[in-house]
Amino acid sequence: MTEAPKPSALASLIELGRVDVQIALLNAHKKSLEAERVKRKQALDAQAMKRGARAKLLDEKKLLNTREEKAIKVERDRINDRRRALSTLNNYKLQQAAERELDFVSKQVGQREELLLQLMREIEILEKDMAEIDAVTKGLHEEGAAFERDAVETLQGIEAKLQEYTAERTTHAQAIGAGTVLTTYNRIKDRFPSNPVVDVLNRDSCAGCHMKLGPQVVVQISRGDVVKCPGCSRFLKLPAE
Ligand SMILES: [Zn+2]
Secondary structure, three states, rough: OOOOOOOOHHHHHHHHHHHHHHHHHHHHHHHHHHHHHHHHHHHHHHHHHHHHHHHHHHHHHHHHHHHHHHHHHHHHHHHHHHHHHHOOOOOOHHHHHHHHHHHHHHHHHHHHHHHHHHHHHHHHHHHHHHHHHHHHHHHHHHHHHHHHHHHHHHHHHHHHHHHHHHHHHHHHHHHOOOOHHHHHEEEHHHHOOOOOEEEEEOOOOEEEOOOOOOOOHHHHHHHOOOOOOOOOEEEEEEEOO
């Protein structure tokens, strides 16, 4: 019985790089979903704040409207009462003076009524505004719920894959063994999460930084040596056939 040959450090490094790129992609996807979730919550919060401000203003204006309506009615009633009382006055001059005064007061009440109309228009606009905000909020909620359903499922998938890849990663890292290669690799992976191990292009240059490598590099890699690009420090591999 012979044991399966131990994979070379280079082969394990290439596998480790492949797995780490997948892990980086999954983490980026996870991050973008989480950012989207935050963005959606902020959009809803903004609508809620806007609505709160409008509601407060509307309450104030409605209160003012009720108060003013009552006050104007009292004024109008008072003017009518006084006009009726005028007919009992038998002094013509007094009657004329009182009538002029009542006309003046009546005009003032008329101005208050104009202002009241304006206030009622403002209330209408605010109510329309709020209905629009409510419609937008409802739309955001519905979209948000659909997004959440998808996101929860996607995140579960991502977590499951991350677990698989993490286990796979451990296997490859153990195969390489603790040492300079692994330490260096981990540092490079942090710098180049999307491609810590890069191809040798056209048998003579680094696919990562395009530095010329010289012909001996291909020979070394073919032999199974672990070779780093002198330009960007990434590990080099030969392109898949
Ligand atoms: Zn390079």
